[in-house]
Amino acid sequence: MPCFSRVFLPVGLPAGLLAGLLFVSCSAPAQRGASGSALIRPDSTVVVAAGPHYQRSALYRFFWGTHYRTLWALPVTARVFNLRTAVPGGLTPIREGGSFQTKNLRLVDRNGTQYVLRSVDKDATKALPEALQQGPIGRLMKDQTSVIHPYGAYIVPPLAQAAGLYYTNPRLVYVADDPALGEFREGFANALYLFEERPEGDQRAVRSFGYSTQVVSSRQAFTNLVASSQFQVDARQYLRSRLFDMWLGDWSRREDQWRWASFPAPNGRVVYRAIPRDRDHAFFKFDDGLFTHIIGWVKSNYQSFHEKIRLADVEGLNRAARPMDKSLLAYLDQQDFQQIADSLQGALSDDVISQSLAVWPREVQQLAAAEFRHKLRHRREQLPAVAAKFYALLAQDVELPGTDEAERFVVEAVGPRQVRVQVFRLTPQGATLLHQRLFSSPQTRSIKLFGLGGNDAFELRGQPDPHFQISVYDGAGQDLLEATPAPLRSRSRLTIYDSGDGNTLRVGKTTVEKYQPRADEFDAAGWLLRHRLY
Numbered sequence: 306m307p308c309f310s311r312v313f314l315p316v317g318l319p320a321g322l323l324a325g326l327l328f329v330s331c332s333a334p335a336q337r338g339a340s341g342s343a344l345i346r347p348d349s350t351v352v353v354a355a356g357p358h359y360q361r362s363a364l365y366r367f368f369w370g371t372h373y374r375t376l377w378a379l380p381v382t383a384r385v386f387n388l389r390t391a392v393p394g395g396l397t398p399i400r401e402g403g404s405f406q407t408k409n410l411r412l413v414d415r416n417g418t419q420y421v422l423r424s425v426d427k428d429a430t431k432a433l434p435e436a437l438q439q440g441p442i443g444r445l446m447k448d449q450t451s452v453i454h455p456y457g458a459y460i461v462p463p464l465a466q467a468a469g470l471y472y473t474n475p476r477l478v479y480v481a482d483d484p485a486l487g488e489f490r491e492g493f494a495n496a497l498y499l500f501e502e503r504p505e506g507d508q509r510a511v512r513s514f515g516y517s518t519q520v521v522s523s524r525q526a527f528t529n530l531v532a533s534s535q536f537q538v539d540a541r542q543y544l545r546s547r548l549f550d551m552w553l554g555d556w557s558r559r560e561d562q563w564r565w566a567s568f569p570a571p572n573g574r575v576v577y578r579a580i581p582r583d584r585d586h587a588f589f590k591f592d593d594g595l596f597t598h599i600i601g602w603v604k605s606n607y608q609s610f611h612e613k614i615r616l617a618d619v620e621g622l623n624r625a626a627r628p629m630d631k632s633l634l635a636y637l638d639q640q641d642f643q644q645i646a647d648s649l650q651g652a653l654s655d656d657v658i659s660q661s662l663a664v665w666p667r668e669v670q671q672l673a674a675a676e677f678r679h680k681l682r683h684r685r686e687q688l689p690a691v692a693a694k695f696y697a698l699l700a701q702d703v704e705l706p707g708t709d710e711a712e713r714f715v716v717e718a719v720g721p722r723q724v725r726v727q728v729f730r731l732t733p734q735g736a737t738l739l740h741q742r743l744f745s746s747p748q749t750r751s752i753k754l755f756g757l758g759g760n761d762a763f764e765l766r767g768q769p770d771p772h773f774q775i776s777v778y779d780g781a782g783q784d785l786l787e788a789t790p791a792p793l794r795s796r797s798r799l800t801i802y803d804s805g806d807g808n809t810l811r812v813g814k815t816t817v818e819k820y821q822p823r824a825d826e827f828d829a830a831g832w833l834l835r836h837r838l839y
Contacts, residue, residue, distance in 0.1 A: 370594030
């Protein structure tokens with residue numbers, strides 16, 4: 306029979322989350338601390354506020370924003386996390402981790418499957434020099450954690466499932482002063498966390514990761530992508546994920562915010578599909594204070610989750626992911642963008658939105674569900690326009706890398722203001738078409754081809770329209786660069802950058818410049834510098 310008790314927890318416990326009175330309902334024997342005093346029982350529930358310390362005066366909020374302070378201070382019901390029963394056989398904590406903001410505890414079950422506890426409260430001051438962390442700058446940075454919705458990640462899984470995307474499954478839990486935490490007890494006890502699967506390794510039992518037998522990090526995926534063309538990304542699935550990000554207002558989508566589910570494909574190939582993780586910056590609310598409003602216009606990536614997406618600044622919303630977007634979406638055309646936007650819009654129905662909001666704690670639903678229902682519906686209607694703007698931005702200046710294997714790049718003038726680029730994989734058995742795309746001016750103004758490693762071939766057919774600035778960078782290896790027919794004069798804005806490492810040039814009057822390749826133009830390892838992964 307459940308028991309009920311009240312426990313007073315004083316201000317100043319770890320993470321500052323436990324000020325006030327907690328209502329506890331339980332059905333298991335209480336844990337006891339080192340002193341033998343009764344503590345919160347496992348398999349019980351508590352009512353606790355994630356961050357009452359973010360409450361501020363009206364004057365302070367006028368200058369530095371109201372943000373989500375009310376939600377941070379709102380007591381919500383959460384289940385007490387029990388390491389012994391959370392999964393069959395229990396969990397063992399193995400490693401502390403996390404970024405500059407989030408505190409993580411990695412856990413493993415008896416089968417070696419890993420999970421993670423991610424702190425609901427954040428602390429960005431760790432990115433500051435130690436001398437500044439406790440001063441005014443540190444206090445202000447800590448206070449601005451209130452721009453994050455404390456329970457935003459909680460509603461993403463049902464939305465992602467409806468959208469046909471992969472996702473983690475966070476559950477809101479309260480970690481008490483549990484002896485099973487072992488050496489991590491002091492640092493992690495008495496706080497709210499999101500408990501979820503860690504997307505890595507063999508996930509054949511996890512539907513939300515596509516039942517993939519091998520989930521890898523962005524570092525591993527991108528290392529393979531530039532090492533061999535046998536590895537490819539499902540670009541349409543990635544684009545669907547990116548449009549979903551914009552719908553959520555999630556602007557922090559740098560490379561490390563992703564994992565990649567791998568799947569076998571014909572002829573020994575491997576296809577990667579994106580698994581977004583870490584939704585801390587979805588539903589960001591920043592510009593509702595005088596100073597933060599000004600900062601938001603200067604730092605245009607700090608975009609707030611409003612009823613309307615700022616079409617004039619889709620570039621800012623996606624700045625963190627731009628290197629990935631340029632690499633992974635280079636061969637999708639305007640029709641692809643519009644088809645996927647229309648499909649995504651249709652999948653995110655009113656019913657789907659309402660059902661997703663129902664997974665919030667009851668207290669949060671009462672306070673925020675109506676607002677979010679309204680905003681999500683209106684932002685959904687903008688998806689086609691957002692996709693069109695996103696495509697236009699990416700189409701302006703295009704970069705097309707090869708790999709460290711041998712490829713053949715064919716650049717062909719096919720009509721006024723049009724050029725087609727094809728990329729083939731070269732093997733002793735012949736050439737296999739990997740990618741192709743027709744580019745049109747004025748949508749596209751520049752195209753850069755990067756051979757990276759391997760003995761590549763670049764074939765230039767006809768005279769590309771002078772509206773295009775086309776640049777060829779040979780990279781490593783002994784490459785063949787050939788124009789057919791060789792131009793007698795250079796009408797086009799075509800430049801070949803030759804590193805002078807034994808290339809064969811048959812390009813007539815085409816402009817050739819000798820150059821020393823930059824690190825991120827030279828080979829696969831260097832290309833990873835563009836993705837902050839090497």
